[in-house]
Amino acid sequence: MTNGYGNPRLTCDIVMKGGITSGVIYPRAVAELARTYRLSQVGGASAGAIAAAAAAAAELGRHTGGFEELDRMPAELAEPGQGGRSTLATFFQPTRTAAPLFHVLFGAAEATGNKTRAIISGLLRHFPAAAILGALPGLVLIALGWLGDGVGAGAAIVGGVLVLLVGVAAAVGWAVLRRFGRVAADGYGMCTGMPGDDAGQGAALTPWLHAKIQSLAGRDPAAPPVTFGDLRRAGVTLRTMTTNLTRHQPMAMPWSTREFFFDPEEFRGLFPAEVVDWMVAHPAPGVTPVAQEHLRPWPAEDDLPVIVATRMSLSFPVLITAVRLWAVDYTEPANQEAPREQRTASSVWFTDGGLCANLPVHFFDTPLPRHPTFAFNLGPFPPGREKSPEQEHNSYLPTSNVGGLQRPWFPLPTAGMGAWLSFGALMVHTAREWVDGAQMVMPGYRDRIVTVHHDESEGGMNLSMPPRVVSDLAERGRLGAEKLVRTFAGPQPGVVPAKGWDNHRWIRFRTAAGGLGRWLVALERNYHDTSSGGTPYSELAGPGATAPLPSYRPSAAEREVINDRAAGMVALADKWKDNDAGASTAPRPAPQLRLVPDDGTASGLDLTEDVAEG
Numbered sequence: 001m002t003n004g005y006g007n008p009r010l011t012c013d014i015v016m017k018g019g020i021t022s023g024v025i026y027p028r029a030v031a032e033l034a035r036t037y038r039l040s041q042v043g044g045a046s047a048g049a050i051a052a053a054a055a056a057a058a059e060l061g062r063h064t065g066g067f068e069e070l071d072r073m074p075a076e077l078a079e080p081g082q083g084g085r086s087t088l089a090t091f092f093q094p095t096r097t098a099a100p101l102f103h104v105l106f107g108a109a110e111a112t113g114n115k116t117r118a119i120i121s122g123l124l125r126h127f128p129a130a131a132i133l134g135a136l137p138g139l140v141l142i143a144l145g146w147l148g149d150g151v152g153a154g155a156a157i158v159g160g161v162l163v164l165l166v167g168v169a170a171a172v173g174w175a176v177l178r179r180f181g182r183v184a185a186d187g188y189g190m191c192t193g194m195p196g197d198d199a200g201q202g203a204a205l206t207p208w209l210h211a212k213i214q215s216l217a218g219r220d221p222a223a224p225p226v227t228f229g230d231l232r233r234a235g236v237t238l239r240t241m242t243t244n245l246t247r248h249q250p251m252a253m254p255w256s257t258r259e260f261f262f263d264p265e266e267f268r269g270l271f272p273a274e275v276v277d278w279m280v281a282h283p284a285p286g287v288t289p290v291a292q293e294h295l296r297p298w299p300a301e302d303d304l305p306v307i308v309a310t311r312m313s314l315s316f317p318v319l320i321t322a323v324r325l326w327a328v329d330y331t332e333p334a335n336q337e338a339p340r341e342q343r344t345a346s347s348v349w350f351t352d353g354g355l356c357a358n359l360p361v362h363f364f365d366t367p368l369p370r371h372p373t374f375a376f377n378l379g380p381f382p383p384g385r386e387k388s389p390e391q392e393h394n395s396y397l398p399t400s401n402v403g404g405l406q407r408p409w410f411p412l413p414t415a416g417m418g419a420w421l422s423f424g425a426l427m428v429h430t431a432r433e434w435v436d437g438a439q440m441v442m443p444g445y446r447d448r449i450v451t452v453h454h455d456e457s458e459g460g461m462n463l464s465m466p467p468r469v470v471s472d473l474a475e476r477g478r479l480g481a482e483k484l485v486r487t488f489a490g491p492q493p494g495v496v497p498a499k500g501w502d503n504h505r506w507i508r509f510r511t512a513a514g515g516l517g518r519w520l521v522a523l524e525r526n527y528h529d530t531s532s533g534g535t536p537y538s539e540l541a542g543p544g545a546t547a548p549l550p551s552y553r554p555s556a557a558e559r560e561v562i563n564d565r566a567a568g569m570v571a572l573a574d575k576w577k578d579n580d581a582g583a584s585t586a587p588r589p590a591p592q593l594r595l596v597p598d599d600g601t602a603s604g605l606d607l608t609e610d611v612a613e614g
Contacts, residue, residue: 004035005067009494012037013364013373014055018046018354020316021088022378022459024074024470025452026051029376029477031071034058036489040371043239043252043363045353048376049313050209053306056231056238057216064218073212074474078467081202088470089463090202092319098183098190099197100126101176110464124168127175134171138164187321188351192270193311205320207272210307225275228254228309229302238306240313241353241360245322246346250356252363253309254301258284261295261326261345270323275305290345291338295326313353319461322351359436361445367512372488372501376480377440377451378459379408387455391472395480397450397487401507401587404446407437443587444508447500448488450480507587514586517576519593524573541566 012033016026030051033039039059044052054073058066081090094102104122111118124131138160145156183190193206203211210225217226231238240253267276283297298304312323326345328335335343353360361375381387381394388394398404410426413419439445454460454476458469465473490498527537539547545563554562 005031005062008034008036008038010037010489011040011371012488013041013371014039014043014052015359015361015363015373015375016044016048016051017359017376017378018044018048018313018352019378019459020047020319021462021465022454022473023047023051024077024088024465025378025454025459025473025477025480026376027054027070027073027477028474029452029481030055030058031067032478032481033374033485034062034067034070036485036493037371038062039236041237041239041364041373043241043360044313045241045358045360046314046316048359049240049310049353052238052240053209053213053310054216056236057213057226057306059236060226060231060234061216061218066216066218069216074470075467078465078470085202086464086467086470087202088465091205091208092191092463093194093196093204094190095183095186095192096197097179097186101179101183102190106463109461123172123176127172127179130171130175131168134167134169135164136167138162138167187324188317188349189315189321190319192321193314194269194271205314206270206307206311209310210272210275213306213310222274225278225305225307227302228304228306231306232302237364238309239360239363240309241357242309242312242315242323242350243353243355244348245351246348250353251350252360253312254304256301258287258297258300259327260298260348261290261292262298263294263324263326264296265294266324270311270321271308275307278303278305279308288340290326290328291342292326292345295345298325312350315351317351317355320352322349324349355432357436358433359440361436361439361449367508369505369508372448372484372504374481374484374488375440375445375449376477377449379451379453381453381455382408383411385453387453391476392479392482394454394476395450395452395483397480397483398447399487401443401447401503404449405441407441442511442589442591444504444511447504447507448484450484452476452480510586511591515591515593518590520569520573520576524570524576527570527573542570543567 014030014033016023019025026048030039034055039055042052042055042059044050054070058070060066061069077086077088079087081087092102092106104119104126107122108115108118141156141160141163143160145153145158145160147153148156186192191205193204195204195207211221213226214221214223217230219226228238242251242253243249244251262279264276264280267279279299280296282299282303284300284303287297289297314320315322325348327348328343329346330336332344332346338344359375359377364373396404410429412426413422440449452473454473458465458473462469485493487500488498488504489501490496527542530536535547539545540549541562543563545559545566549559
């Protein structure tokens with residue numbers, strides 16, 4: 001097939017932010033980049049994970065029309081679906097338990113008039129029994145007053161009206177709370193992603209996405225599901241972010257650990273049957289069974305279907321159910337004492353990847369990049385800046401070394417209940433995004449991040465956006481990608497190095513060297529310190545070091561190598577000073593290197609041969 005996506009000279013990585021329906025920004029943006037770049041590594045969280053999975057599949061199907069299909073996706077999502085709603089809106093089908101709550105909330109969200117009136121109307125329509133029961137005492141008082149006479153009758157009518165209003169509000173409120181409590185049993189969400197109470201109104205999210213991934217990759221829907229191994233063998237790396245609530249940690253997928261199990265019957269309520277059948281048939285090798293015989297080992301990295309990791313990243317709290325896996329809790333005394341096959345697995349809940357890292361800009365990071373890692377950020381228009389009818393002006397990419405240095409401001413009102421709501425929302429926002437925000441202003445990061453702006457009527461929880469809005473967002477994303485191409489590829493991609501790409505590489509070198517220098521200076525200072533009261537570091541490792549080692553003892557040959565490397569490291573550190581010319585003129589803010597556990601979230605530091613560096 002001849003097209004504009006043949007064989008690009010250049011390579012790039014892409015990371016995309018979560019944002020529910022704001023994800024319609026990404027398909028044409030990725031397709032635009034794919035005209036100039038081959039996609040090597042792609043990642044994202046939440047809705048960004050959907051875009052990342054679609055982008056990776058399209059790269060797999062580059063020569064079978066994958067990117068052409070990806071480019072058409074926004075138009076497909078905007079098409080009217082069954083029931084008059086957009087195709088995008090029909091993806092979200094509530095469970096029978098959650099249906100009344102879902103219709104109240106999203107009926108109000110889609111209402112063009114008074115939102116409060118829409119909520120009240122929706123509550124009365126979807127909780128009629130509770131409303132009638134709550135109204136009965138007031139209706140009785142009104143009837144008695146109507147049948148009576150005198151002042152008492154009038155008082156009874158007035159009191160009856162008040163009792164009716166309070167009774168209806170209390171009864172409906174209690175019914176809503178009870179219903180919401182029951183939703184927890186469905187997995188803490190109103191929609192599973194599979195066909196639900198509105199199954200007759202079009203395809204549900206997960207089956208549609210599975211079919212789309214298959215199609216983008218050039219596969220028949222009935223073919224085995226696209227796996228991470230399929231991508232890896234084609235030279236494509238995909239990473240999605242999920243959040244392990246049970247252990248309070250973000251986790252990048254796929255993971256190498258063999259500790260997790262899944263319940264096939266439970267998964268059949270979350271994924272198409274052919275996906276679950278594949279997982280059952282491809283357990284990770286060498287996994288010791290647990291006491292619950294119905295649980296099956298989680299597939300190895302290469303055998304994990306892409307749709308599973310994508311869905312586990314897209315578990316937007318309350319809207320889409322969380323996903324439950326199982327693992328042995330070794331802090332339980334019973335599991336410490338039991339034979340391996342008799343250890344009991346406990347539930348481990350996973351929710352939206354955007355909860356901890358909504359824009360995992362650290363994905364695919366490496367000290368000196370061989371190709372750019374582009375990131376797409378989503379955000380509101382800055383204060384004082386209005387949306388332009390020219391979509392090119394509705395995104396921002398820094399054009400100088402000082403651009404993007406300032407963090408966005410979020411004004412906070414100080415009066416009324418709205419102030420409390422804003423205060424709470426900003427607390428949650430800060431807790432979720434402070435890590436991402438700190439990295440986004442770093443030199444060597446901020447220049448490769450394009451921010452696509454949207455207003456309150458666009459993206460987010462707006463499930464029924466008009467086709468024009470979807471088209472505008474998609475074009476906005478495409479034009480944001482154009483800015484990246486102009487800056488990093490230039491007019492002759494792969495022939496003449498672009499100034500923006502060379503500038504980025506120079507900044508990354510300066511930043512990496514500056515961070516390494518600060519780290520080495522601190523290491524050298526403490527290596528020679530003798531005031532700690534412990535054995536000096538120089539006697540533990542370094543030229544002629546022979547002091548007894550308390551643990552992690554190497555062999556004699558290994559210790560000789562360690563001593564030699566320690567000597568080289570200290571000699572290098574002796575040459576670095578805080579006031580060196582390299583440090584004093586380094587880009588700002590200055591970086592700081594620190595040791596953190598390798599939990600899989602910085603996959604670009606994987607040194608194995610089969611994973612390309614970023």
